[in-house]
Amino acid sequence: MAIVYIKPGSGTGTGTASDPYFYSQLSTAESTAGSGGTILFTDGTYTGTAFNFDENGVNYKSLNALGATLEGTVGSLRAITLGHFSLTTVPMSIENFVISNCRFVSYLSSSSTEKHTIRGNKVTTSLSSIALITSQSSNTTDLINNSFNIDFNAGSVLSSSYNKGTISGNTFYVDIDASVTSITSAFDNAQFTRKNNIWVSTDSSKIGVSLASNDSFSCFHNYGSSNTSGGTSNVFADPQFVDSANGDLRLRPSSPCINAGTAS
Numbered sequence: 001m002a003i004v005y006i007k008p009g010s011g012t013g014t015g016t017a018s019d020p021y022f023y024s025q026l027s028t029a030e031s032t033a034g035s036g037g038t039i040l041f042t043d044g045t046y047t048g049t050a051f052n053f054d055e056n057g058v059n060y061k062s063l064n065a066l067g068a069t070l071e072g073t074v075g076s077l078r079a080i081t082l083g084h085f086s087l088t089t090v091p092m093s094i095e096n097f098v099i100s101n102c103r104f105v106s107y108l109s110s111s112s113t114e115k116h117t118i119r120g121n122k123v124t125t126s127l128s129s130i131a132l133i134t135s136q137s138s139n140t141t142d143l144i145n146n147s148f149n150i151d152f153n154a155g156s157v158l159s160s161s162y163n164k165g166t167i168s169g170n171t172f173y174v175d176i177d178a179s180v181t182s183i184t185s186a187f188d189n190a191q192f193t194r195k196n197n198i199w200v201s202t203d204s205s206k207i208g209v210s211l212a213s214n215d216s217f218s219c220f221h222n223y224g225s226s227n228t229s230g231g232t233s234n235v236f237a238d239p240q241f242v243d244s245a246n247g248d249l250r251l252r253p254s255s256p257c258i259n260a261g262t263a264s
Contacts, residue, residue, distance in 0.1 A: 001036035004029050008044040030055035035090050043067035051080040057090030065096045072101035082116045083107030093117040100124050104133045106141040116141040126151040145169035147249050152176045166193040171249050176203040196261040198239050199223045217262045
């Protein structure tokens with residue numbers, strides 16, 4: 001295993017910090033990093049019709065938190081795949097990116113007891129007919145400390161095949177279009193471990209899922225009549241984002257969510 005570096009664009013590099021691979025050399029970077037290795041994406045914008053992260057066991061990370069952006073082609077929701085069309089046996093991760101106009105697809109062999117990890121990312125995307133995250137086996141992906149700003153047109157937040165994952169420390173802000181009649185989601189699957197999350201929507205009347213009873217130390221606001229009480233140590237109040245209308249989901253100092261989570 002190894003740590004290698006990559007930067008946007010096309011060309012030839014050697015993968016060192018001073019001479020990173022170019023993004024066009026991704027397959028070379030993956031092979032060099034190897035299972036258990038890490039590819040560090042230097043600051044900049046990486047664009048594509050898809051981001052196929054194929055190498056078994058490789059960790060894909062932004063070198064500086066939120067310094068590297070993965071931007072899907074405008075006009076279509078593009079996929080970030082972990083294990084791209086192959087059932088990997090060693091878990092992979094994608095961490096600390098800004099992610100725009102993309103969804104996630106996870107491939108992990110059912111023979112593996114591990115899970116892929118999506119951690120520390122700031123995701124802004126529009127859902128039209130497909131889920132934000134889909135899984136291609138009974139083993140799935142953990143969502144840890146991500147921010148999801150979702151423009152919801154139709155579809156589901158997760159696919160029904162997604163189960164057994166840990167969902168912790170995430171913020172889900174769902175801006176529901178006027179044309180949407182209801183939202184469905186596999187998040188209400190009781191097999192999830194869910195805690196320390198913030199769930200907010202712009203239209204409480206269209207949320208058709210019940211989460212609170214199986215959540216703990218989470219915040220719900222405007223998230224449907226089934227999410228106004230229940231669970232363990234949940235908060236049912238406005239989390240007080242800095243500026244949700246413009247995508248700033250940080251909490252104001254007066255937020256009831258501050259120090260309301262659990263470290264266990």
